Amino acid sequence: MSKKITTRLSALSVAVTAAMAGLTVPALGQASETEWAGFVENATYIRDGRGLTKFRNTAQAEWSRQLQPVGAFSEVSFHGTLRATYDGVYDLNKNEFGEDAGGSVIIESVGLPAMGGPSFVPHGGGLGNTAVAGAFGLTNNAFVDDYGSRNPNDGMIVLGEELHEQGGGVAFGVPVRPCDVDSRGCLSGYLDQDTDDLRYPEFNDRWDVLREAYVDATMDLDSGSQLNFRVGRQQIVWGRTDLFRVLDVINPVDYSRNNIYDELEDIRIPMWILQSELRMGPTGVFDDLNWSVMWNFDKFRPSNLGSCSGAYNILDGACFFRGMKNLWDNGGTVANFAGNGTLATNFGPHQIGIRDVELPSWSLANTQLGTKLEGVYRDLTFSLNALTYRSQLPSLRGGTTIKDQIINPFTGELQSDGVPYLIAFDMVFPRVNLIGGSMDYYAEGIDTVIRMEAAYTEGEEFADTLSKDLYSESDVFRFVIGADKNIMIPALNKSRAFLFSAQIFGEHLLDHRAETATLGETGFAAWKSNHIATLLMKGWWMNDRLSPQLIMAHDFRAGATAVAPSVEWLADDNWKVTLTANVKFGDGARKTDDCRSCNPYDPFTNYGTAEHAGGTAGSAGLSGFEPTGRFRSGPIGMAQREDEIQLTVRYRF
Amino acid sequence: MMKKAYLSLAIAALSPTAMAVTLQDVENSFYPYKNGAPQVDGLSVGMVINKDNVEQFKANLDPAMYRFIAAGNYEMKVGATTSFDLHPNYVEATKARLGKVKLGEKVGQIEGADAGRPFVAEPDMNDPRAGEKLAWNFKYGYNWGDSAAIMPFYWKFRNMGTGKVERTLKFNFHFLNYTHRVNQDPKPALTPNPSNLFRGTYVQVVEPFDVKNTQLLIHRYEDDLKRDNAYLYLGFQRRVRRLSTGQVTDAFLGSDIMIEDFEGYNGRISDMNWSYKGTRNILMPFYNHNDMALDTETHKDQDGYQVVAFTGQGGCFPDITWQVRKVYELESASVDKNHPIGKRSHFVDAQTFTIPRTVSYDRKGDMWKTFTIGQSHPDFHLPANKGTGVSIDDSFSMIDLQANHCTTGQFKGQVDPTLSPAKKFTVQNLRASGR
Secondary structure: OOEEEEEOOOHHHHHHHHHHOOOOOOOOOOOEEEEEEEEEEEEEEEEOOOEEEEEEEEEEEEEEEEEOOEOOEEEEEEEEEEEEEEEOHHHHOHHHHOOOOOEOOEEEOOOOHHHOOOOEEEOOOOEOHHHHHHHHOOOOOOOOOOOHHHOOOOOEEEOOOOOOOOOOOOOEEEEOOOOOOOOOOOOOOOOOOOHHHHHOOOOOOOOOOEEEEEEEEEEEOOOOOEEEEEEEEEOOOOOOOOOOOOOOOOOOEEOOOOOOOOOHHHHEOOEEEEEEEEEEEEEOOEEEEEEEEEEEOOOOOOOEOOOOOOOOOHHHHHHHHHHHHHHHHHOEEEEEEHHHHOEEEEEOOOOOEEEEEOOOOOOHHHOEEEEEEEEEEOOEEEEEEEEEEEOOOOEEEOHHHOOOOEEOOOOOOEEOOOOOOOOEEEEEOOEEEEEEEEEEEEEHHHOEEEEEEEEEEEEEEEEEOOOOOOEEEEEEEEEEEEEEEEEEEOOOEEEEEEEEEEEEEEEEEOOOOEEEOOOOEEEEOOOOEEEEEEEEEEOOEOOOOEEEEEEEEEEOOOOEEEEEEEEEEEOOOOEEEEEEEEEEEEOOOOOEEOOOOOOOOOOOOOOOOHHHHHHOOOOOOOEEOOOOOHHHHHHHHOOOOOOEEEEEEEEEO | OHHHHHHHHHHHHOOHHHHOOOHHHHHHHHOOOOOOOOOOOOOOOOOEEOOOOHHHHHHHOOHHHHHHHHOOOOOEEEOOOOOOOOOHHHHHHHHHOOOOOEEOOOOOOEEOOOOOOOOOOOOOOOOOOHHHHHHHHHHOOOOOOOEEEEEEEEEEEEEOOOOOEEEEEEEEEEEEEOOOOOOOOOOOOOOOOOOOEEEEEEEEEEEOOOOOOOEEEEEEEOOOOOOOEEEEEEOOOOEEEEOOHHHHOOEHHHOOOEHHHHHHOOOOHHHEEEEEEEEEEEEEOEEOHHHOOEEOOOOOOOOOOOEEOEEOHHHOEEOOEEEEEEEEEEEEEEOOOOOOEEEEEEEEEOOOOOOOEEEEEEOOOOEEEEEEEEEEOHHHOOHHHOOOOOOEEEEEEEEEOOOOEEEEEEEEEEOOHHHOOHHHHOHHHHHHHOO
8 A cells, every 4th residue: 555654855866856857946845745655576486497487576666746836837746666676596596597507518510420420519529720720721720629718618508408409500508607607708788697687687787776766847838738848767658559569669678577478567677768748638629639759868778688697588689699799709619510511610719709789878869769649539549659769679780790800710810801691790779760650449339449559660670691791671560459358258257347358469571581592591580571469368356356367479470379377366455466377389499591501701611502603602591490590489489498387476565 | 110119209309298397397306305305104313224123114215225224234324304405507507498408319319408407397107218318317417516526535345244345445536527517617618629528537546556557537428329438547557548348337446336337327328228217205325424423544634534434234334324315216227238237226316316326236137236325415524515516425335235245435525626627537647647
């Protein structure tokens, strides 16, 4: 139960936020009521085969306070939210997700048995300097015989091992211990969580413990409209759909909490934003009209994809990036690479992998701007949206974009101008421009609410093996159509209808390209078009104190399905217990062109296919699960082995 | 068959009875106790009706209340019948339109009713549309006046068997008439009003934390044939969702009340078939708030205001006095055969045209729920409400007889236009007031 207390609000907090709003500080020295509420919560999740994946203990407090009017601003208020978390899984199950995680790995080498060797070799046991020099006379080659203590075969997993076998494709070891325990593969400033970052995720240099803090100020205009400003750390929510982020893209998202399954409310990462709204109310033919402008002036933050040391990392992306960064920094054994994709190969530093992450620094040009016109016209509510922002998901630019540091592994030479089709990358966050809209409508004839949301973006980048830089821009059209229907089933509950909510999400890459090459398909790793359907069924008994629900999601192209039945029990106004299962089915890992057959260093990497005739670089289409099959498996397919039972107990005050 | 029905409706709408209303009818309608209160043999002010004497007064109780008292669930204290005079501007608006109001061809159509009470003549059992006229009088009644707020408004979910309070929800409710305004400026209507809204209802959940910031906005149109638009803002999603009709007949936030139950009936005239069942003198929950036993725990504020206490089985009954009042018994049955309720018997107070008692039956015909809305005289309530001429909704109890469960409501009703400005009744306000 929320409380009201008479107090003096922290002078600092008021001063900071008021100063941002360009306001004087009227409330200082004046006592007034502050409303506050909050909760403490324990979330304990158990994963099949991994044991404890979450023992998260959260304390959250929210408060709001009306301030005195300031000048023309008749309504002024301050709101804040603090959240602090300790996740004990890194202390209680450290063999899986902490300082003792991982171990030694073995890497597939499918061609080795034909030479009398084993089909798997340990990390460091692939084709190295000596063998290459001996076999080809390339005495200056930069392959590696032994990684030594710089990159030991310890504290590692094989990329994707939870989901799939190496399967004749690319695989390599990924360090999985927190970055304070093992710094290998840790990017600078992104996905580089140390143990305490994982244990206490809000206590970081971006002060995430201060989840929200903003001042709201509204002035009445002579026209009858209102002009509102909201400034501070906040979430801004666009759109009308559940689960999917078509328009709701202003705040980045923290997928490390529970992949895609937590409420966006809890996983949006609040940003320092100024929003101004002109609330016109009823005007002209509109029953309600509102125009808002949003300026996200915070330093750029990407979405948190999780950590390879943690239990939740969407698309297994954090492991992919860490493994690739380790390859760049220290080299590593890559499965089934040399010998036309048959021999585990010991790459050295600065040959393949991820070189760097380019996080946009703060500058005016790097801030983000959006506008929305929203209203009600007869039975239709609608919005028109436009936004220019930075992609919150990284793009990997490779090939010729990586200059000055590439070492040719065959010759040991520096490739100053970069190498076309080379799988060495920088991680960037390109600017994206979005236009879109949303609407909802009640269809009386079928007693169903129809919701729609669509967005068209330009500037997004996708992995593309037809590009010499291994990425291409594509305009993207995304949409969601949802239908909500309440159905009374008197035999089950005569006083409370059941909610059935279905959605179909579509994503279409308008500049997608794909070609059939000698060894397989080349081009974009992502699907050209894909759809995901969701269905929510929810019922209520005991005056809404007992509420079972079933959420299902199916990714059509990935052939992946998630089913999440849960039961929520409100013992009273304070205690809530939620028991959830999260189970996935489907085809699992998907194969895509992995660019082993891209022939960056002709003649050494020439597969003898038509694509490589005359020494041409470009992919012949050899494919495997890694590294880009994840873009086809999607977040559901990539988490197929992450079936869980989840128990959450919350006490509200 | 259809033609016949329309013909009879049309004849009824144009019947001489409808045309021949007089100022005396207005007087009789608004001041039924001018010549004295109704008398019931053996009943006197101050006595208590309980299971021992309830048979004697069965004719003066609605069937659900009779059942409760007979079962020993509640003892009813009898108060003096008092006149709840509505605001004179509303009465004057009625007079100004006397004889100019008539029903349209279809149920839900009306002409000439832009303010005041549409039909002041006594209902006639021979008038096939008498029930519909009573329903219009309720819809266009003075109810909360031109605007009002219930701030705060406590709902308690109670196990009627054990008395355990399972949940306490704290709301703010706001009401605004866009049209039919007789007292608060601007009159007679707010402008602009592009869709010709009649009334807005805005609800905000203050507590507890799991539903905090949930908001409900209902837009009702002047055209009764047009379905309401309703919007729900969910705090945990920070989004506005459109409500379907199915949710209007759903248990609201787990209470025993559906949105359609608000204020006695919160739907369109055209959603129901209406039947006038007769006029009776029965005991109704009308009282002076300040004279009642009040709950000293639930609400405390700087005004010293306290809410009505609850008593009886499971704490499901308001601890108030009841008055013998002139009541029109009005039955509604949904046009939609899938409606969860088979029919409702509304006991409409003849003077105020509020609906303080309703008994609902399920589709099998079994008694299901019973709704009490306690009415306080505004002159014996908050000082600010004095002289407002609004019969103040002051307490409620919705009992689910089949589930042996109830939801009770404790109000701080405030007739203050500054609490319910038009800007509160916009979709954008849901977002702005959320987070």
